Amino acid sequence: RQAGRQAGRQTGQQCRSEMEVYSTHAAIQELPDSEIPEQGMAAPCAQQLVLDELLLDGNAPQNLASFVTTYMEPEAEKLILHGARVNMIDMDEYPQSAAIHQRCVNMIGKMWYAKPGDDGKMTGTACVGSSEAIMLAVLAMRARWRKARKAAGLDTNKPNLVFGSNVQCCWHKACMYFDVEAREAEVSEDELYLTPDRVAPHCDENTIGVCPILGSTFTGDFEDVQGIHNVLQRLNESNGWDIGIHVDAASGGFIAPFTQPELVWDFRLPLVRSINASGHKFGLVYAGLGWLVFSEKKSLPDELVTHVNYLGGDQASFTLNFSKPASNVIAQYYNFIRLGREGFTAILKNGMLNAQYLADLLKSTGEIEIVDHNHMPLVAFRLIDPVKSGCTLFDLQDALKARGWTVPAYRCPKGADDLVIMRAVVKQNFSRNMARLLFRDIKHALDFFKEHPQHLHHEKNRKYKEIEEAARKEKRDDDDGEEDRVELDNPNVASRNITSLLVNGNKPRVLRRKRTTGVC
DSSP states (O other): OHHHHHHHHHHHHHHTSSOOGGGSGGGGSOOOSSSOOSSOOOHHHHHHHHHHHHTTSOOGGGBOSOOSOOOOOHHHHHHHHHHTTSBTTOTTTOHHHHHHHHHHHHHHHHHTTOOOOTTSOOOEEEESHHHHHHHHHHHHHHHHHHHHHHHTTOOOSOOEEEEETTSOTHHHHHHHHTTOEEEEEOOOSSOOSOOGGGTGGGOOTTEEEEOOBBSOTTTOOBOOHHHHHHHHHHHHHHHTOOOOEEEEOTTGGGTHHHHOTTOOOSTTSTTEEEEEEETTTTTOOOSSOEEEEESSGGGSOGGGOEEEOTTTSOEEEOOSSOOOBSHHHHHHHHHHHHHHHHHHHHHHHHHHHHHHHHHHHHHTTSSEEEOSOSSSSEEEEEESOHHHHTSOHHHHHHHHHTTTOBOOEEEOOTTSTTOEEEEEEOOTTOOHHHHHHHHHHHHHHHHHHHHSOOBTTSGGGTHHHHHHHHHHHHHTTSTTHHHHHHHHHOTTTOBHHHHHHHHTTOHHHHHHTTSOSSOO
């Protein structure tokens, strides 16, 4: 230990000189991972060693799993650095940053047809992503429902929320955290989203809201918000209820207004009380920004707004967290004035065209079926015959990783969970040339698997049937043996890789592969 401390002191002394980074003692020391070192080092040394380690991260432009923005202009990045020093919550100290925040809320609210208050301002807030926005929306729905029930002298102990099984996991978190019953309408393989006819059976007097998605995480589909609205109108009128709608437009909120302005999904529908969207997705800002906007001021219950005065003056707040930098709010405003409606429209339409280009290339293989409906700049697809292709989409996912691509394969949600699909998000910086290169690697992998099939049911893998039977026999008496059998029988997941994992007793990894990878 003493020797280590001495080496640390040498590292600090040498790195504080003007020596080249790799000529210092820091180059032959392991970076600490459990405690703060006794001695520091020069800034260039620390920066370079951390950068070296970050090389092991994936290449962000090749990450087609996440919807999150990975490219902004240098001018925007300079503003982000400036905003990092500003605490967004301290409106008295940073009034102009607060004004820019309100401008963004106004612009987004107007884009979604919200009603301004008497002061001309829209009601809403920036959040740390759509997850926080959805948490806040659930609190608002529950508070409105409780207030109405108490006024009528009715029980308030059993609130429930209705959504499709294709929702992002933050909806389950919100229901769990805030003691709301989650009522999931199962999807189907031909309709991987919430449809109007699936809503009514789950609604009753305790339903605090219905939550359609504009841009499903799984397939990018826009759910029929207007159709769901019409179903709820009839239910409300016939039962004396007041079930409202929150639209989860995490992705679609910054797409539909520019690509389908005629689509009615927003505050033009009277039952839509709140909408969230992710500025860090198709608002084209780096990770950490969501938006929540209400149809009008009265849609946000007053009891959910807190007031503090210890930062100087009375400051209202409706967020789950408190301190946060102004960086992304400033970056969002930069995008609005830099791009304008014309720029957003051009970027999103280019993305749609490149997604269609990639979809056409994939269909040309004769092995792939497109399962999305071209509502967003992404491509979701399945293998028509995994056995004939010699692989599952999980095998294809692993093969693409060898080329640096992150393209997730995953099981579909409840009601269609035997179906495995793959999804590539076509973001702002995914050009047509990148789409061509991705297709080249997909085609190369498919050709390889036809020659060297991984699929357990392929005729060239008959010997692996014996391994499969051995795995089944070994686990037949286990509590989870049935699930193992299903995994091996399902042609969408039964590959030699999965059989090997089962035989080696690594079932948890097999089951994790069913889950959505990289959903954001």
